[in-house]
Amino acid sequence: MTFAAIYDPIEVRPDILDAFSKIWQTIASPGNWWHGADRVAIAAECRSAVTCSLCEERKEALSPNFVKGEHQAVSNLPMVAIDAVHRITMDVSRLTKTWLEQCREAGLSDAQYVELLGIVVAVVSIDGFHRAMGLPLEPLPEPQDGEPSAYRPDAKDHGAWVDTVNPADLSDEEADIYGGVPQVGNVFTAMSLVPDSVRMLSRLSAVQYLEASDVVNPTFNGGRALSRMQMELLAGRVSSLSDCFY
Amino acid sequence: MNLQSVTNGSEIQSGVRCQDELIRFAEAAIGHDEVKITEARQALREIMGDKAVVDAAGVIANFQRMVRIANGAGIPLDKPMALVSAPMRSELGLDNYASSVNTPELSLMQKILARLLNPLVPVLFKRIAKRVSGEEKAP
Numbered sequence: 001m002t003f004a005a006i007y008d009p010i011e012v013r014p015d016i017l018d019a020f021s022k023i024w025q026t027i028a029s030p031g032n033w034w035h036g037a038d039r040v041a042i043a044a045e046c047r048s049a050v051t052c053s054l055c056e057e058r059k060e061a062l063s064p065n066f067v068k069g070e071h072q073a074v075s076n077l078p079m080v081a082i083d084a085v086h087r088i089t090m091d092v093s094r095l096t097k098t099w100l101e102q103c104r105e106a107g108l109s110d111a112q113y114v115e116l117l118g119i120v121v122a123v124v125s126i127d128g129f130h131r132a133m134g135l136p137l138e139p140l141p142e143p144q145d146g147e148p149s150a151y152r153p154d155a156k157d158h159g160a161w162v163d164t165v166n167p168a169d170l171s172d173e174e175a176d177i178y179g180g181v182p183q184v185g186n187v188f189t190a191m192s193l194v195p196d197s198v199r200m201l202s203r204l205s206a207v208q209y210l211e212a213s214d215v216v217n218p219t220f221n222g223g224r225a226l227s228r229m230q231m232e233l234l235a236g237r238v239s240s241l242s243d244c245f246y
Numbered sequence: 247m248n249l250q251s252v253t254n255g256s257e258i259q260s261g262v263r264c265q266d267e268l269i270r271f272a273e274a275a276i277g278h279d280e281v282k283i284t285e286a287r288q289a290l291r292e293i294m295g296d297k298a299v300v301d302a303a304g305v306i307a308n309f310q311r312m313v314r315i316a317n318g319a320g321i322p323l324d325k326p327m328a329l330v331s332a333p334m335r336s337e338l339g340l341d342n343y344a345s346s347v348n349t350p351e352l353s354l355m356q357k358i359l360a361r362l363l364n365p366l367v368p369v370l371f372k373r374i375a376k377r378v379s380g381e382e383k384a385p
Binding site: 010011012013016050088089092093094095097100114117120121122124125126128129131132133134159160161162164185186187189190191201204205207208209224225226227229230231232233234235236237238239240241242243244245246 | 247249251252253255260262263264265268269271272273275276278280283284287291294295296297298299300301302303304305306307308309310311312313314315316317318319320321322323324327335340341343344345346348349350
């Protein structure tokens with residue numbers, strides 16, 4: 001069983017561990033555009049990026065493009081995918097639309113990129129929680145067999161680098177992804193080109209922060225041991241240190 | 247809350263209880279120095295207890311994800327937020343972040359409107375809070 005109960009040094013809420021366990025299962029399964037083995041490899045590259053010397057050098061450089069070299073890869077994923085995983089993990093604030101267009105020219109489709117992004121952000125978040133709590137990282141899951149579904153919703157250009165689906169345009173197959181609310185922030189629609197990535201995001205947000213539908217109420221704290229102001233102070237500080245304008 | 251504490255850390259008093267311990271934990275947790283993380287976690291644990299440490303670690307981890315989604319997908323700010331937050335973004339220096347280019351610049355008329363709306367923003371947020379919590383019914 002993954003993410004067994006944790007009581008030491010501090011007891012972790014079981015709903016958090018349950019959500020992590022379900023995310024691990026999703027990562028191990030075939031997605032829309034990547035096989036299960038590819039998805040677990042993306043997770044492994046995400047962990048490898050943390051100690052990658054090229055990523056470290058690029059982070060210190062005035063521009064990441066000034067530093068050439070090879071990532072400390074741990075998989076057989078295409079090089080363009082490895083580079084994307086490492087950059088999202090270690091230097092996301094300096095990604096550009098031009099860079100993403102170059103990724104597409106190198107063979108990484110927009111939907112493959114969004115699926116990869118969804119896996120990376122889930123692993124960063126789950127590993128980040130473990131590091132903050134002083135816990136060892138959970139071993140990556142065993143990949144499941146099966147073919148990617150190649151499902152692509154009817155997404156449109158809404159101003160992001162990738163096409164997205166607005167709540168009003170959801171079809172029956174992804175009608176659930178925004179929890180039925182008529183309006184959500186762009187950060188929730190950002191990965192809607194791959195609906196399962198939004199489902200993973202919602203599952204994690206609900207246990208680590210708040211349900212999407214509760215975020216708009218600035219006094220609601222979801223019964224946490226922190227006030228909403230304390231939660232927002234943490235959120236704002238992490239976003240600021242990560243140079244996140246959004 | 248004094249939002250300068252978000253961009254400047256503990257140098258600025260936010261008015262939020264246990265600010266120093268929370269900010270120290272957030273700053274440590276997004277790095278990889280295990281000693282700093284352990285010390286910051288312990289300091290927060292002593293002042294706020296175990297449950298708060300778990301919830302704080304959750305929020306920090308959540309926003310390590312959110313910043314990557316926002317910057318990795320190049321999303322613009324939501325239009326109403328872009329309008330009402332314009333003066334605050336300028337004051338906090340957020341417009342200097344590289345990812346600000348993903349949000350179209352406001353027109354002159356929108357900038358004027360944003361300035362006019364600025365004093366009303368706290369009132370608007372309180373009204374929204376009351377409405378979504380059911381304390382106030384929509385007209």
